[in-house]
Amino acid sequence: MKKxxxxxxxxxxxxxxxxxxxxxxxxxxxFAAGVWVVFKIIDxxxxxxxxxxxxxxxKMRLKKLRVKVKPTAKPRKTTQRITSARKTAAMPDxxxxxxxxxGAGLASIGGFEMMADMSKMxxxxxxxxxGNDLExxxxxxxxxxxxxxxxxxxxxxxxVSAPFRDEVNKFLANDWxxxxxxxxxxxxxxxxxxxxxxxxxxxxxxxQIYGMPEGREAGRYVIHYKGDIAYSKGGKFRFWATGDDFLxxxxxxxxxxxxxxxxxLSAPHWNAQFKTPNGWxxxxxxxxxxxxxxxxxxxxxxxxxxPGKPVTMEVFIGEDMGGRTSCLINVQEFxxxxxxxxxxxxxLPAFKTAPMPPHIIDELEYLSIxxxxxxxxxxxxxxx
Amino acid sequence: MKNLIIILSLFFLSLSAFSEVRIWNDKSGxxxxxxxxxxxxxxxxxxxxxxxxxxxxxxxxxEHDQKYLRVMVPPNLxxxxxxxxxxxxxxxxxxxxxxxxxxxxxxxxKITKDSKRPFTSGLKAELFLIGEEVKETQYKILLxxxxxxxxxxxxxxxxxxxxxxPIELQVYTEYDYSRRGPVFIGYLVVVTxxxxxxxxxxxxxxxxxxxxxxxxxxxxxxxxSRYSRYFDKKTVxxxxxxxxxxxxxxN
Numbered sequence: 009m010k011k012x013x014x015x016x017x018x019x020x021x022x023x024x025x026x027x028x029x030x031x032x033x034x035x036x037x038x039f040a041a042g043v044w045v046v047f048k049i050i051d052x053x054x055x056x057x058x059x060x061x062x063x064x065x066x067k068m069r070l071k072k073l074r075v076k077v078k079p080t081a082k083p084r085k086t087t088q089r090i091t092s093a094r095k096t097a098a099m100p101d102x103x104x105x106x107x108x109x110x111g112a113g114l115a116s117i118g119g120f121e122m123m124a125d126m127s128k129m130x131x132x133x134x135x136x137x138x139g140n141d142l143e144x145x146x147x148x149x150x151x152x153x154x155x156x157x158x159x160x161x162x163x164x165x166x167x168v169s170a171p172f173r174d175e176v177n178k179f180l181a182n183d184w185x186x187x188x189x190x191x192x193x194x195x196x197x198x199x200x201x202x203x204x205x206x207x208x209x210x211x212x213x214x215x216q217i218y219g220m221p222e223g224r225e226a227g228r229y230v231i232h233y234k235g236d237i238a239y240s241k242g243g244k245f246r247f248w249a250t251g252d253d254f255l256x257x258x259x260x261x262x263x264x265x266x267x268x269x270x271x272x273l274s275a276p277h278w279n280a281q282f283k284t285p286n287g288w289x290x291x292x293x294x295x296x297x298x299x300x301x302x303x304x305x306x307x308x309x310x311x312x313x314x315p316g317k318p319v320t321m322e323v324f325i326g327e328d329m330g331g332r333t334s335c336l337i338n339v340q341e342f343x344x345x346x347x348x349x350x351x352x353x354x355x356l357p358a359f360k361t362a363p364m365p366p367h368i369i370d371e372l373e374y375l376s377i378x379x380x381x382x383x384x385x386x387x388x389x390x391x392x
Numbered sequence: 393m394k395n396l397i398i399i400l401s402l403f404f405l406s407l408s409a410f411s412e413v414r415i416w417n418d419k420s421g422x423x424x425x426x427x428x429x430x431x432x433x434x435x436x437x438x439x440x441x442x443x444x445x446x447x448x449x450x451x452x453x454x455e456h457d458q459k460y461l462r463v464m465v466p467p468n469l470x471x472x473x474x475x476x477x478x479x480x481x482x483x484x485x486x487x488x489x490x491x492x493x494x495x496x497x498x499x500x501x502k503i504t505k506d507s508k509r510p511f512t513s514g515l516k517a518e519l520f521l522i523g524e525e526v527k528e529t530q531y532k533i534l535l536x537x538x539x540x541x542x543x544x545x546x547x548x549x550x551x552x553x554x555x556x557x558p559i560e561l562q563v564y565t566e567y568d569y570s571r572r573g574p575v576f577i578g579y580l581v582v583v584t585x586x587x588x589x590x591x592x593x594x595x596x597x598x599x600x601x602x603x604x605x606x607x608x609x610x611x612x613x614x615x616x617s618r619y620s621r622y623f624d625k626k627t628v629x630x631x632x633x634x635x636x637x638x639x640x641x642x643n
Binding site: 367374 | 632
């Protein structure tokens with residue numbers, strides 16, 4: 009220890025002058041550099057910015073594409089059989105909103121409209137949204153999300169499934185939360201419906217059209233639709249609808265219609281065991297008095313739409329056992345008188361959020377009973 | 393035999409599209425101011441402006457006239473139509489009164505070059521499949537239209553072939569026990585050149601032979617759906633679709 013101390017001391021003493029000189033030189037250089045940097049930076053910051061002269065940019069004159077269309081289009085008159093066509097002054101001459109081609113209600117970008125290919129629309133709706141529509145998702149409760157078949161949902165042919173009903177009831181009781189169906193197989197594609205006009209069809213068609221794997225047995229499926237609706241003029245409305253096996257409608261989260269089937273083999277079990285949330289019942293005396301599709305028309309509560317103000321509409325339909333099924337929604341406006349069909353029922357306009365493409369009208373006329381619905385007339389509930 | 397007459401008459405009628413009066417020259421230095429009438433066994437029949445018919449072998453024509461034939465006058469074609477149908481099993485659905493009959497229909501057209509003469513311009517074939525309502529037969533239906541653009545092969549006897557996509561025709565029983573749905577009844581094949589002139593027509597439905605434009609228009613306006621292509625037999629104009637009588641008795 010002593011030896012080390014002595015060595016160190018000797019080293020310091022021998023180099024002290026050079027080190028000191030080096031430190032002094034470095035200190036002077038450091039100081040000079042610091043002063044230069046500081047002054048340079050301050051100089052640079054203090055330099056005034058002179059904006060360059062503005063560059064002249066000639067404006068491109070874009071010509072908007074103009075398509076000649078009639079500013080208004082009156083709905084077609086019904087040609088269905090009417091025994092007493094009463095049309096009074098109280099019935100407004102409903103006119104479709106101004107539109108260009110079939111892209112009504114779509115966002116306009118720089119004079120061009122985002123046109124959906126309406127020719128690809130089916131009676132179930134389209135694969136692409138046209139803006140004004142309700143988005144539908146199908147859940148097949150016979151199959152799990154993991155691709156495994158769920159045995160509990162099986163039952164003898166044409167027999168009801170208690171587990172299916174339980175799940176439907178759970179959905180209805182839980183604020184229509186789709187999470188209830190999270191464990192079940194969900195359709196790979198969504199469909200966008202701007203109308204609900206499905207006259208009697210084989211229920212496996214729904215699975216096909218929603219892109220479910222081929223060869224699946226129909227039945228035990230539900231479809232949940234949700235979207236915004238509005239009416240430019242506002243008004244008071246209610247739905248006349250029928251759904252086989254069931255159809256429910258909510259407006260802004262409030263149940264306004266339970267339109268389960270009341271005819272056919274499946275009806276008794278639905279009526280006996282199905283739980284309508286909050287014990288909802290139609291207040292209309294006309295409820296279930298008029299034939300519609302394969303059953304009778306169930307009539308919803310009235311609901312009021314402020315002019316142009318959107319509300320959220322949800323439609324929930326489902327099929328338990330399979331076989332033929334149907335789903336029809338017509339709309340009635342308060343204070344309006346409608347022509348009657350040969351059975352004395354009003355020919356109400358089909359509910360729609362966009363005008364129906366002509367090929368859809370042709371197909372629906374082929375499939376639906378004359379006098380059940382007015383396919384081309386009535387208000388358009390487009391929210392956009 | 394009747395069909396053969398129809399086809400032949402249509403063929404000769406169709407050739408009128410190429411019948412323009414022009415100067416034809418042969419290699420021997422002869423000239424004819426004449427129009428093309430027909431080609432048979434590699435010889436052309438020309439009709440002079442004086443009304444006289446002249447037969448000239450294709451190989452004897454001048455180079456210029458042979459080129460004209462190669463580009464402007466399609467050779468004889470033989471058109472063969474065939475179809476394939478199968479019945480798709482459709483299980484009984486609850487609510488059905490009877491089993492649905494679902495027929496899957498597909499068709500094939502074979503266009504054979506029936507001449508040694510080369511033809512280098514493109515051609516277009518259109519195949520119209522026609523159906524009718526199984527019960528209300530006054531409702532005819534344009535089931536589908538399939539187009540095929542093609543070049544003729546070089547050699548005589550070689551062919552161009554094209555197929556339709558399969559079509560599903562479903563017939564079901566209504567609640568009044570009537571049957572509804574489309575059934576296949578026939579076809580019409582039209583071959584046209586690049587100028588749109590009809591080269592040849594073949595059909596098993598004689599009443600359609602002069603309604604090609606009407607069929608095209610019907611398809612153009614109703615391309616999105618078969619339900620938009622119901623038509624009247626006489627006029628081949630669109631008809632409103634037949635309506636169902638009811639899902640069940642409503643009285």
